[in-house]
Amino acid sequence: VSVATRSMEQAGSQRLTRSFGWVGWIAVAVGVLGAVAPLALGQQPFVVTLACRALVAAIVALSLDLLIGNTGLLSFGHAGWYGLGGYVAGLAAKFVSAEMLLLLPFAVIVTAVGAAAIGSILVRQIGKTFAILTLALSQIFYSLVFVTASWTGGEDGLQGIPIATLAGQSVFSPQAWYWLLYAVLVAALISAFWLRRSPLGRAWLALKSNPERARFIGIPVVRLKLLAYVTSAAIAALAGALYTLFNGAVSPDTLSWFECNRGKIPGSCRFWGFPRRD
Amino acid sequence: LLAFSLALNGAVLGSILLLFSLGLTLIYGVGRIVNFAHGAFFSIGALAGAWIAGSGVSFWLALIIAPILVGLIGQVLDWGVIARIRDRPMVDSMLLTFGLAILITGVLYALGGRGVILLQPPRSLSGTVRIATASQPSYRLFVSALAVGTAAVLLFFLKQSSWGMRVRAANDDPEMGACLGIHRGHLMHSVVALSAGLAALAGVAAAPIFTAYATVGDKILILAFMTVILGGLGSLRGAIVAAYVVGLIIVFGEGYLGGQAALMLLFVLMIAMLIRWPRGFFGEGRTE
Numbered sequence: 001v002s003v004a005t006r007s008m009e010q011a012g013s014q015r016l017t018r019s020f021g022w023v024g025w026i027a028v029a030v031g032v033l034g035a036v037a038p039l040a041l042g043q044q045p046f047v048v049t050l051a052c053r054a055l056v057a058a059i060v061a062l063s064l065d066l067l068i069g070n071t072g073l074l075s076f077g078h079a080g081w082y083g084l085g086g087y088v089a090g091l092a093a094k095f096v097s098a099e100m101l102l103l104l105p106f107a108v109i110v111t112a113v114g115a116a117a118i119g120s121i122l123v124r125q126i127g128k129t130f131a132i133l134t135l136a137l138s139q140i141f142y143s144l145v146f147v148t149a150s151w152t153g154g155e156d157g158l159q160g161i162p163i164a165t166l167a168g169q170s171v172f173s174p175q176a177w178y179w180l181l182y183a184v185l186v187a188a189l190i191s192a193f194w195l196r197r198s199p200l201g202r203a204w205l206a207l208k209s210n211p212e213r214a215r216f217i218g219i220p221v222v223r224l225k226l227l228a229y230v231t232s233a234a235i236a237a238l239a240g241a242l243y244t245l246f247n248g249a250v251s252p253d254t255l256s257w258f259e260c261n262r263g264k265i266p267g268s269c270r271f272w273g274f275p276r277r278d
Numbered sequence: 279l280l281a282f283s284l285a286l287n288g289a290v291l292g293s294i295l296l297l298f299s300l301g302l303t304l305i306y307g308v309g310r311i312v313n314f315a316h317g318a319f320f321s322i323g324a325l326a327g328a329w330i331a332g333s334g335v336s337f338w339l340a341l342i343i344a345p346i347l348v349g350l351i352g353q354v355l356d357w358g359v360i361a362r363i364r365d366r367p368m369v370d371s372m373l374l375t376f377g378l379a380i381l382i383t384g385v386l387y388a389l390g391g392r393g394v395i396l397l398q399p400p401r402s403l404s405g406t407v408r409i410a411t412a413s414q415p416s417y418r419l420f421v422s423a424l425a426v427g428t429a430a431v432l433l434f435f436l437k438q439s440s441w442g443m444r445v446r447a448a449n450d451d452p453e454m455g456a457c458l459g460i461h462r463g464h465l466m467h468s469v470v471a472l473s474a475g476l477a478a479l480a481g482v483a484a485a486p487i488f489t490a491y492a493t494v495g496d497k498i499l500i501l502a503f504m505t506v507i508l509g510g511l512g513s514l515r516g517a518i519v520a521a522y523v524v525g526l527i528i529v530f531g532e533g534y535l536g537g538q539a540a541l542m543l544l545f546v547l548m549i550a551m552l553i554r555w556p557r558g559f560f561g562e563g564r565t566e
Contacts, residue, residue, distance in 0.1 A: 074369050076314075076376065121549055127368055128312050128511060129552070132503045135314075139500045140545045143538030 034182060038175045048174035055181040056243045062188050063235035070201065071228045072208035074127060077134030078236050080141040083252075085111050085237025086244035090158045091151065093245060098162045100171070104241055111237035115230045123225040145252045157251030164245040177246050184242065188235060204228055283412035284533045285526065290418045290487075292525025293425035297480040299502040299509075299517045300429060301473025307449035307512040309466045310368070311360065314375040316477055317499030318382035323348050323478025324490035325386055328395040337400040345479040352474025356467050364463060383492050391492030397485040421483045428479065429518065432472075436514070445469060449512060500541075501528065504548055510558020519559050 038048050060082055067073050089107040097103070122133050145152045152158050163170050171177060195201045207214035207221050215221050244250040298320060305313045323344050330340040355378065363370050398404075399417040407416045436442035447455040448462050456462060481495065488494055505524045509516025524544065531540025557563040 068369075072369065074372055076372075121553065125552065125556075128306075128372075129507060129556075131372055132312065132507060133548075133552075136500055136503060136545055136548070139497075140542050143541045146538040147536070147542070 031186060035179070038178045045174045048178050052174060052177050052181055052246055053243075055178070055185050056239050056246070059181070059185050059188055059239035059242070060236050062185070062192060063232045063239065066192055066195070066235065067228050067232035070196065070204040070208060071225055072127070073123065073225060073229065074131045075134040075229075075232070076131055077136070077138035078232070080134075080138035081111055081115060081233040081236040082240035082243075083138075083141055083145075083250070084114065085240030086250045087145070087152060087158060087240075088237070089241030090161045090244045090250045093161050093164060094158070098164050098245075099168070100164050100166045100245065103164065103245070104238060107237050107241035108234045112230050112234045115233035116226065119226050119229040119233070123222060123229055142252060152252075157249055158244075159249045161244065161248050161250070163248070181242060181246070184238065188238075200224075200227075280533065281530075282410065283414075284529050286409065286412055286414055287418075288526035288529035289522065290422050290525070291529055292522035293422040294480050294484045294487075295498070295501055295505055295525055296429050296518060296521035297425040297483075298477050298498055299505040299521055300432060300514065301476040302502050303506055303509070303512060303514055303517045304445065304449075304469050305466075305473050306506065307514070308445055308452075308462065308469045309360070309364070309371075310452075311371045311375065312368075313470075313473075314372060314499070315355075315378040315382060316473070316502065317495030318379045318386075319348055319352060319474045319477035320481040320484075320495030320498050321386060321391070321490075321492055322351065322382065323481025324397075324485040324488070324494050325389075325391050325395070325481075325492065326478070327482030327485050328397045328490040331397055332395070337397075341479070341482050344482045345475040348478030348481075349471045349475030353467055353471035355474075356470035360470065361463055361466065364466075386492035391490075393491065395485075395490045397482075397490055399486040417486055421487070424483055425480070428476070432476070433514070441468065501544075504544055507563075508548060508551055508558060510560060510563020512564050513558050513560055513562035516558040516560045516562060 037051065060078065064075065064078050067075055067078075085107045088110045089103050092103050092106055118137065122130055122137075125133060163172050165171065166180070171180060196205075203214070203219050203224055206217075207219055207224060211221055298316070301319075302313060302316050305311055305316070326344040326347055327340045330343055331337050335343075359378065360371070360374065363374055399415075403415075403417040403420050405416050406413045407419060408414075436446060444455070444460045444465055447458065448460055448465055452462060477495075480498075481490075484498075485494075488498075501524055505520045506517055508523060509518070509520035527544050527547065528540045531543045535543065555561070
């Protein structure tokens with residue numbers, strides 16, 4: 001058995017190296033092209049700003065894919081975590097410090113704690129209930145903004161967020177934001193790939209394709225689902241925090257399930273999540 | 279005094295929710311589809327009713343035409359789109375109906391549903407009625423009576439007619455039903471059409487209370503999801519009780535805690551309920 005396993009592993013790793021052959025190089029080429037794009041677009045700040053929004057959307061799509069593509073949990077409520085990260089970062093920037101090295105980890109940690117608390121109940125539900133509850137959750141966050149309107153500005157949104165600084169340097173040109181967001185996206189992308197090949201990623205795939213069997217071979221199903229949910233929520237919050245600082249304001253619309261999921265749900269499906277039903 | 283008038287309002291909201299979530303439950307029960315487009319049916323109903331009544335037709339006619347129209351739309355959507363993914367995993371149907379909801383909202387926006395339209399209740403129902411110590415607009419009482427009456431007729435049909443028997447059979451045990459020659463696909467067309475019509479009826483009837491715009495169904499949809507989860511997915515009895523429970527919780531929450539806190543209260547209660555009784559009030563809900 002062990003010989004067979006080893007030869008399968010070898011075949012697998014050969015396939016991986018071979019596939020890196022051209023897919024990988026194309027990926028690298030696209031990556032480099034994306035990195036130098038703002039140089040060519042320097043005269044058109046509108047396009048660069050638009051590209052920044054697209055990058056934020058891509059990070060959120062990636063976070064959703066981490067959850068849906070890996071574990072098959074369908075979340076309709078990621079707008080909630082995205083918005084929570086945005087509001088936490090916005091409020092902290094306004095009242096504490098606009099230093100991103102502090103703000104971003106803070107927003108991510110707050111969201112991770114919240115997601116762990118709520119997720120520990122949600123991930124125990126069956127697929128349909130989970131999807132419905134996540135949808136309701138984003139609606140709760142939406143109403144939370146209005147309940148705490150004296151802090152969050154309610155309908156008008158949170159305004160007057162100071163220009164963010166990165167290690168003391170203030171970041172405000174669209175190009176600088178582009179590179180920052182791009183770096184985050186690439187880092188998230190690479191770590192998502194790495195995660196998927198890691199034992200953890202394999203275990204996630206296992207409980208996506210057959211949760212019962214996964215449980216029988218000793219995979220802690222609930223704990224791994226929760227881990228996927230928290231990780232995914234944290235990345236969404238990171239995207240939300242970055243977007244708030246980039247935009248200089250955040251409105252309750254970011255939390256609305258309809259407005260926010262519009263672009264993201266389809267995005268995450270077309271990515272490498274769904275077609276791979278292994 | 280406040281409590282009594284809140285209870286009346288809760289009953290009105292509960293009746294609208296009842297009309298709306300019965301269809302949601304039926305679609306889930308027969309087709310195992312969580313219909314995220316149900317709120318969109320409500321919105322079409324409300325807007326169509328407002329437009330029809332706005333073009334000079336009487337309110338009563340609009341109350342009849344709009345649900346039939348939306349029922350037809352539902353039938354066409356089921357035949358053309360939802361039936362195509364009948365045997366696919368649950369995730370696909372959720373994404374599909376979610377996409378349908380976005381599409382319908384977009385179409386409504388394009389047709390001019392961005393603004394809020396106020397549908398006037400008919401003159402004969404524009405007064406108020408005093409019940410004990412609280413006075414209620416008589417239109418609200420009419421809506422409750424309409425909803426309860428429609429739900430009663432629907433339940434009667436489900437109990438007595440051959441169509442109802444087939445629906446209940448497919449709901450309780452789809453495999454056994456199929457063995458007895460119940461064609462679930464055909465049954466689904468009528469169930470979706472009926473459910474869409476009920477949602478639209480709720481939409482038109484509620485339009486003088488909630489007004490009409492392209493996303494009016496969204497909040498109702500969230501409440502209805504809470505309703506079907508509290509009642510147990512696929513349980514009709516559970517949905518009926520849960521509709522009033524949700525209606526009362528929302529109205530009392532709004533009355534005593536302020537508008538948005540009510541939803542959070544409901545959510546917390548629902549989570550508690552899911553931990554303790556995941557199968558809903560009557561223990562009939564599905565957890566597969």
